[in-house]
Amino acid sequence: MKTNRIIQLSAVILLVVIIVLIMIFIMRGNDKPDRSEQIPDSFTFFEVGANTLFSKILRKELGDKLGSEAIEYRSIIDLEINFKGFLERYFSGLNALNQRLNYPAGERVEHNTIKLMYRYAQKKDVPFHYIELLFSSYTHKPLFIKIVSKKDVSEIIDSIQKKYGQPVAIDWQPDSGRSKHWINKRDTLIVSIATDRRGDLVYHITIYYYDNLEELLDTEEKERRLREEKRKQAGKAAF
Secondary structure, three states: OHHHHHHHHHHHHHHHHHHHHHHHHHHHHHHOOOHHHOOOOOOOEOOEOOOOOOOHHHHHHHHHHHOOEEEEEEEOOOOOOOOOOHHHHHOHHHHHHHHHHOOOOOOOOOEEEEEEEEOOHHHHOOOOOEEEEEEEOOOOOEEEEEEEEOOOOHHHHHHHHHHHOOOEEEEOOOOOOEEEEEEEOOEEEEEEEEEOOOOOEEEEEEEEOHHHHHHHHHHHHHHHHHHHHHHHHHHHHOO
């Protein structure tokens, strides 16, 4: 009798364990990101790409490669580079996004973002003077990456060209400077070369994740509409 009870009890325990394992498997499956909602990968910087998510682990990995960083939550977003009017002249789509990000014009518009800034990457033998990565706080995806180097990065530019193909060249006429750019899907990588006030060459590398920027704008605009509707409803309820 005792043997039968032990067998029955073991069977019950085994059944419970199997049910728990099935539930855990299902829950983990539900936690996986929906690949259909991810946008195509395009340009990467130290393995940060369009679908990379900001996390403590990513922050540590970047810190190991780029040194200590400053972090900022909520910030203005200015996509402009090189000189005022550069995007308007050469990249109308990005310029339209920049205008939406800074509407109403003339006001300080802050966005729900996470910004990482690196100023000591050269101590890690990385040839960059300043690095900035901006992520959306809604999706944790990158919005854009800005890199400034005062060292010759022609080898890096050659590497980019081998990876992504021939770029489109831009001469800043009548301004002094030049750029090369690549477009993958709607994301844009721009490498610009100009001189500073002392006449030294400065390299600017910028990656714009267009769909992620647009997604941020759509989310913020929905939030504004909801807030406005709540204000209207509150006003009606007052009388």
